[in-house]
Amino acid sequence: MKVLLVNGSPNEKKCTYTALCKVAEALEEENIETEILHLGNKPVADCIGCGGCSKEGHEGKCVFDDIANILIEKAKTTDGFVFGTPVYYAHPTGKILSVLDRAFYAGKKEFEFKPGASIVSARRGGTVASFDVLNKYFTINQMPIVSSNYWNNVHGNTVEEVKQDLEGMQIMYNLGKNMAWMLKCIEQGKKAKIEHPENKAVRTNFIR
Secondary structure (H helix, E strand, O other), X not given: OEEEEEEOOOXXXXXXXXXXXXXXXXXXXXXXXXXXXXXXXXXXXXOOOOOHHHOOOOOOOOOOOOHHHHHHHHHOOOOEEEEEEEOEOOEOOHHHHHHHHHXXXXXXXXXXXXXXXXXXXXXXXXXXXXXXXXXXXXXXXXXXXXXXXXXXXXXXXXXXXXXXXXXXXXXXXXXXHHHHHHHHHHHHXXXXXXXXXXXXXXOOOOOO
């Protein structure tokens, strides 16, 4: 089993990375493979609603061939996800939102029914709002949300300060343990031939 941890910070190995590493530590103790994918600090395009990802020959890939497509490709062999972001003006980074908008729209089926969790790093405020935004990617895509014993936040302006947030780091560790537990439960369910539901969708526009 494998969990992909996505670092939505432009800084590769700072506060958000420190929190993700603590989650990974707990997962690896449970013999769950982990990989941290850094989204980088280069600009990425927003979704432009072109519909190209649904056209013949291009299904499941975004027309902008960048980190979003790398995420979709990695999702094919991933059993669970952790999305991490710092707080920018009380919301997740524009980078992670742009990437997730496109990856979830183009590669929807690669994420469905796989457990997901989000973690947020902040100097002080904006964590709950950012946490809420990232969790919505899971709820629209039939993904079980993995929680910890409190909201998945760490506080600090430097790596050293984040490590001093003992409660936050414990929350990250507990999150990894909970993710491992859920993945093992799903694995046992598969062995018992319990399949996920094949749900239908109905779309209604509120125009009269």
